[in-house]
Amino acid sequence: MSSHSCRSLYLADQVREIDRRVIAASAEPGDDAAGFALMRRAGQAAYAELRRRWPEARRLSVLCGSGNNAGDGYVIAALAACEGLSVQLLAVREPEALKGEAARAHEMAVLAGLRAEPWQADTSLDGEVVVDALLGTGLGGEVREPYAGVIEAINASGRAVMAVDIPSGLAADSGAVLGCAVRADLTVTFIADKLGLHTGQAADQVGELAFRDLGVPAEAHENLTPAAEYLGAGIVGEALPPRARGSHKGDFGHVLVVGGAPGFGGAALLASQTAARLGAGKVSLATAPEHVAASLTRTPEVMARGVRGVSDARPLLDGADVIVVGPGLGQGAWGQGLLQAALEVGKPLVVDADALNLLVTCWPGTRRDDWLLTPHPGEAGRLLDCSGGEVQADRLAAVKRLQAERGGTVILKGAGSLVAGPSGVGLCPFGNPGMASGGMGDVLSGLLGALVAQGLTLESAGRVGVVLHARAADRAAAGQGERGLLAGDLASYARILANG
Numbered sequence: 001m002s003s004h005s006c007r008s009l010y011l012a013d014q015v016r017e018i019d020r021r022v023i024a025a026s027a028e029p030g031d032d033a034a035g036f037a038l039m040r041r042a043g044q045a046a047y048a049e050l051r052r053r054w055p056e057a058r059r060l061s062v063l064c065g066s067g068n069n070a071g072d073g074y075v076i077a078a079l080a081a082c083e084g085l086s087v088q089l090l091a092v093r094e095p096e097a098l099k100g101e102a103a104r105a106h107e108m109a110v111l112a113g114l115r116a117e118p119w120q121a122d123t124s125l126d127g128e129v130v131v132d133a134l135l136g137t138g139l140g141g142e143v144r145e146p147y148a149g150v151i152e153a154i155n156a157s158g159r160a161v162m163a164v165d166i167p168s169g170l171a172a173d174s175g176a177v178l179g180c181a182v183r184a185d186l187t188v189t190f191i192a193d194k195l196g197l198h199t200g201q202a203a204d205q206v207g208e209l210a211f212r213d214l215g216v217p218a219e220a221h222e223n224l225t226p227a228a229e230y231l232g233a234g235i236v237g238e239a240l241p242p243r244a245r246g247s248h249k250g251d252f253g254h255v256l257v258v259g260g261a262p263g264f265g266g267a268a269l270l271a272s273q274t275a276a277r278l279g280a281g282k283v284s285l286a287t288a289p290e291h292v293a294a295s296l297t298r299t300p301e302v303m304a305r306g307v308r309g310v311s312d313a314r315p316l317l318d319g320a321d322v323i324v325v326g327p328g329l330g331q332g333a334w335g336q337g338l339l340q341a342a343l344e345v346g347k348p349l350v351v352d353a354d355a356l357n358l359l360v361t362c363w364p365g366t367r368r369d370d371w372l373l374t375p376h377p378g379e380a381g382r383l384l385d386c387s388g389g390e391v392q393a394d395r396l397a398a399v400k401r402l403q404a405e406r407g408g409t410v411i412l413k414g415a416g417s418l419v420a421g422p423s424g425v426g427l428c429p430f431g432n433p434g435m436a437s438g439g440m441g442d443v444l445s446g447l448l449g450a451l452v453a454q455g456l457t458l459e460s461a462g463r464v465g466v467v468l469h470a471r472a473a474d475r476a477a478a479g480q481g482e483r484g485l486l487a488g489d490l491a492s493y494a495r496i497l498a499n500g
């Protein structure tokens with residue numbers, strides 16, 4: 001599934017392959033200058049971004065490691081020196097050990113009149129901007145010394161920081177911090193955008209992200225399946241065009257929310273209310289009888305019915321076009337019976353919260369094409385029989401495995417939500433920490449139900465839904481701040497976005 005609003009995200013091995021193709025395509029036989037030409041372009045692009053962001057800076061501290069990321073740093077240092085900036089050039093490994101294009105980049109810095117000083121524990125960083133050219137896509141495993149100490153010093157320096165290609169210590173594939181990582185204000189990444197800059201812990205490390213493709217031709221990406229598509233804001237409008245004037249409620253589907261076991265009413269109320277706000281033609285709620293009055297008072301548009309067990313729910317299940325099952329469902333006999341009935345009725349399902357936990361215990365091997373599973377990392381860990389921490393350490397692998405095992409479409413929630421479906425993985429770049437609060441998942445499940453009811457496939461609903469949900473949260477936070485954001489605040493913002 002591709003869209004004008006999507007951009008491809010790659011893994012480190014794939015970026016290396018793209019580099020290799022570009023260099024091979026531009027090199028004359030016996031020519032070793034093509035790699036250096038690409039590195040010069042990378043350094044120039046990064047330096048241009050630095051000047052754009054910090055036009056007043058007169059002194060830089062450039063910290064270089066031992067690979068090609070260091071090579072980019074030496075190019076930046078040389079360009080800055082040639083422009084008359086003062087440069088504190090620091091080498092974590094002796095430049096004599098550099099090879100290939102990185103060694104040539106170091107020569108370029110020497111020709112510009114610079115001499116790299118060896119990094120020492122008591123070195124003080126005196127540039128107005130620190131350039132992190134320590135570790136790039138070649139990082140393997142937990143950051144070792146002396147790099148770890150240098151990264152701590154950069155973070156403690158209080159200086160503005162530009163990371164070259166990726167903040168050192170951040171894994172380019174998973175976005176995991178491998179022990180420690182540079183906290184950048186600006187990251188300039190090259191050639192192909194990397195998944196790890198958008199998922200895992202990336203949001204706390206990357207700062208502003210500038211992507212520069214260095215003019216690499218499209219052929220260099222041929223036959224490489226991107227690890228994920230970056231889901232842009234435009235996918236919402238593409239999926240939800242203006243309605244025909246002659247529309248009626250039957251055109252926009254009937255969502256049934258099943259949840260709200262005795263004592264747990266709020267989640268199902270939030271889900272059903274959101275489904276109504278996001279344009280479902282009709283919304284019903286099957287919940288414990290004690291929650292019906294609250295639902296009718298809060299959202300009379302939702303047809304709330306008290307169900308004591310499966311037989312009460314049958315007509316509702318039969319009348320629905322899509323079923324959202326799980327919010328506040330509980331894991332007792334009431335919830336288990338209703339989930340079983342929902343699984344048997346043969347309608348598209350959005351499966352969340354307690355319904356996911358019940359899948360682990362009662363339906364461990366079940367897979368189907370017509371469901372959308374929406375776990376947070378803890379629920380994903382239970383479904384995959386591992387810890388939530390392990391899921392977070394490699395979110396892409398986790399969501400792909402879950403989709404392969406369970407079928408359908410899977411949304412792995414959390415910063416940089418991932419949506420894995422039959423056509424690949426999409427990544428949501430929006431959202432904020434205000435969303436780390438109760439009820440957000442219930443709102444998402446209701447929103448997804450509304451999108452499926454309006455005719456989106458489960459996969460498309462998953463992609464559009466995470467973007468709508470996260471952008472609504474960003475809009476809400478922009479007005480009143482992240483802290484204290486209520487899940488119930490999102491629906492009205494999501495409604496505005498869904499109407500273009």
Ligand SMILES: NC(=O)C1=CN([C@@H]2O[C@H](COP(=O)(O)OP(=O)(O)OC[C@H]3O[C@@H](n4cnc5c(N)ncnc54)[C@H](OP(=O)(O)O)[C@@H]3O)[C@@H](O)[C@H]2O)[C@@H](O)CC1
Pocket residue numbers: 019020035036038039042043065066067068069070071072093101134135136137138139140141142143144145147164165166190
């Ligand atoms: N021509 C091109 O291809 C282009 C490439 N480009 C640039 O190259 C970058 C990739 O360069 P790369 O592959 O040389 O790896 P890179 O990230 O510099 O690090 C390698 C060194 O890091 C070290 N190290 C590794 N793991 C470690 C750990 N856990 N803990 C501590 N140290 C660790 C290890 O060094 P050692 O320990 O042996 O001293 C290893 O040798 C890419 O991000 C982009 O910036 C652009 O210029 C465009 C053109």
Ligand SMILES: [K+]
Pocket residue numbers: 069132133134135136163164165166167168
């Ligand atoms: K770096």
